[in-house]
Structure formats: C-alpha cells, structure tokens
Amino acid sequence: MILTLAHTKGGVGKSTLAWHIAHGLKQTDKVEIVDMDFNQTLYYINRIAGSPFTVHQPRNVAELYDLISRTTHDVTLIMDIGGFDSDLNRAAIRHSDHVIIPITPDRVTEVLGFRTFDAILSELDTIDTKFHILFNNIHASTRNFDKFKKAVKGERFTILKSAIRSRKIYYSTMGNGQSVFDSIGNVSAQTEIMELIDELRRA
Known part of the structure; x- marks a missing residue:
C-alpha cells in the first residue's frame, strides 16, 4: 500500500500525521517512509529516534518510480510530500493507493488552499487513487462538522469518519x-490513529 499525506499548504499536519501513522502501522506491517518535504522533518525525526524506519528521499520522478518499482507488496510506503506543486509531488499522488488531505476546518486558509489542491488534482490521471479528507487538529468541543463538510464537498473525495483532535x-x-x-498514557491519541488506519484499510 502507498499512503500519501498531501496538501498544497504547509503547516497542516502532514508530517506529524505521517509519523504517528507509521508507528501505528509498524505494529503489524513493514513500513518505510518517503520524505519529500522541503523541511525533511521525517528524515531528521527518524534520526533523533535512532532510525526505526528506512526513510527514502527521492530527488526526482525517476528516482521515485525506481523506489516504487522495487518496493515489495508486503511493505507500506508512507509518503510525506511538501506543501507545494511539483512534478515529483504529482507523481507521488498519481501512484498512491490512498491520499490523505488533512484540514483543520475552522482555518479558512486551509479550506481555501484545499480548493487550489482540488484544481491540481483535476489535472491528474488518478483512476485508482482514493482521496480522503481528514479533519485534523480539531478542537475537543467540536462535534458537528456539517458546515465544514459543505465547504470541502466534491465528487473526488470522501470525508473520513475518523478525526484527529488537537492534542x-x-x-x-x-x-x-x-x-x-x-507511552501507555496516550490511549486517546493511540485510539484516534488506529481508528484512522482501520478506516483506510476498509476503504
């Protein structure tokens, strides 16, 4: 499985989500990370952690295609792409099984940025790629997402039932x-990540 965290806006939580999802999947799956973010967040965090994951950093489309072609079916690739448009990022999206688009719905800039991203996706040939909107960094008291769902509604996307709270x-x-x-003290956060993983597996 190739799982990509994507958005044309930076600072929406792509790298943070990718890191915790990788750890959640690692309990049962072989996981490797592809860090294509300009900040190289996952590359450096992985080094701080003692390199629990293999982290790839393809520099161009050819290197990305080579990586994908060499990845065996028992490995899950988690790709973190930068908050910008490029041929490399488009190639990653085009070859993903699932693309998660994290949005904090009460941040207008993220919703507007999503519209830009949607326009980019309309230009790609992504027949088999499933696109998912994930409400991320949600305030603990927020329960009704109806107005936010209307703001990001589109035929291309499903809105995940899972949501990640601000923690x-x-x-x-x-x-x-x-x-x-x-840590055993992080049960609520662990549950959120595992519910997200389970929902993606069923999608």
Whole structure:
C-alpha cells in the first residue's frame, strides 16, 4: 500500500500525521517512509529516534518510480510530500493507493488552499487513487462538522469518519523522536490513529 499525506499548504499536519501513522502501522506491517518535504522533518525525526524506519528521499520522478518499482507488496510506503506543486509531488499522488488531505476546518486558509489542491488534482490521471479528507487538529468541543463538510464537498473525495483532535501529545512525543504509541498514557491519541488506519484499510 502507498499512503500519501498531501496538501498544497504547509503547516497542516502532514508530517506529524505521517509519523504517528507509521508507528501505528509498524505494529503489524513493514513500513518505510518517503520524505519529500522541503523541511525533511521525517528524515531528521527518524534520526533523533535512532532510525526505526528506512526513510527514502527521492530527488526526482525517476528516482521515485525506481523506489516504487522495487518496493515489495508486503511493505507500506508512507509518503510525506511538501506543501507545494511539483512534478515529483504529482507523481507521488498519481501512484498512491490512498491520499490523505488533512484540514483543520475552522482555518479558512486551509479550506481555501484545499480548493487550489482540488484544481491540481483535476489535472491528474488518478483512476485508482482514493482521496480522503481528514479533519485534523480539531478542537475537543467540536462535534458537528456539517458546515465544514459543505465547504470541502466534491465528487473526488470522501470525508473520513475518523478525526484527529488537537492534542499536545502528538507534537511533544514527536519532538523527542517518539510517537503516541511509546507511552501507555496516550490511549486517546493511540485510539484516534488506529481508528484512522482501520478506516483506510476498509476503504
């Protein structure tokens, strides 16, 4: 499976989500990370963590295609692409099984940025790719997402039932090279990530 975290806007939580999803999947699957973000966040966090994952950094489309062709079916590739448009990012999206688009729905800039992303996707040949909107960094008191669903509605996308709440633990553990699965005190965050993984597996 190739799972890509994507959005044309930076700072929406792609790298953070990719890191914790990788740790959630690692409990049962072989996982490798593809870091194509300009900031190389996952590459450096992985080094801080003692390199629990193989992290690939393809520099061009040819290197990405070579990586994908060499990846065996028992490996899940998690790709974190930068918040910008490029041939490399488009190639990653085009060859993904699932693309997660994290959006904090009460941030207007992210919703508007999503519209730009949607326009880019309309130019790609993505017959087999499934696109999912994930409400991310949601305030604990938010329960009704109806107005946000209308803002991002489109034929291309499904809105995931899973949602990731705003929790300091996602960032504090990552900053130490850990994940929410490294501590027994992070049950709520662990549950959110595993519910997201389970929903993607059923999709």
